[in-house]
Amino acid sequence: GAGVSQSPRYKVTKRGQDVALRCDPISGHVSLYWYRQALGQGPEFLTYFNYEAQQDKSGLPNDRFSAERPEGSISTLTIQRTEQRDSAMYRCASSLGSLAGTSYNEQFFGPGTRLTVL
Amino acid sequence: EDQVTQSPEALRLQEGESSSLNCSYTVSGLRGLFWYRQDPGKGPEFLFTLYSAGEEKEKERLKATLTKKESFLHITAPKPEDSATYLCAVLHNYGQNFVFGPGTRLSVLP
DSSP: OOOOEEEOSEEEEOTTOOEEEEEEOOTTOOEEEEEEEOTTSOOEEEEEEETTEEEEOTTOOSTTEEEEOTTSSOEEEEEOSOOGGGOEEEEEEEESOOOTTSGGGOOEEOOOEEEEEO | OOEEEEEOSEEEEETTOOEEEEEEEEOSSEEEEEEEEEOTTSOOEEEEEEOSTTOEEEETTEEEEEOSSEEEEEEOSOOGGGOEEEEEEEEETTOSOOEEOOOEEEEEEO
């Protein structure tokens, strides 16, 4: 079946503009995660959802960052008033769920959106 | 604070030269430790999940083991196609906040 998809794959924007990054998870996956990954580093957790509920947003850097998943499927990560330091690869992942000790936690990652803020 | 470190940062092996990658963690209540492979320009690809100390899992030339404070990814007789960055991540008991390590960049030379 189809994997996790993200759009756009590349986004170049000017400082101060708002951007919206989209994630389409694997069908039937309950949990959806957003990460930011700098070059040469592992993914850094931003936020995650179970169904439409945002369970943890402790990784969002500041209040310019927000995420939603209104119908429990597609999610959007929005960055308002972008700054150059927001430039990074933004990755989305989904999993079946969060049942402890089971394969439900295994995450499948999308290809990412490369954001460049000029 | 939960922390995950990986060593070495980079590793170069000759084809067929076996070695191990290390993932050390400090987390209050481990619910799972995950290994991923990441090729340049792509998202991480799931390899293994380990849930308790003493557990081992194998896949082709890769074998992952887990103790109470660290995990090892053993690579037996590697091939050039095993070249990638290997990431580990931990999931603790009180949430769904995965903490990733910085990764080990593995290069296998023919």
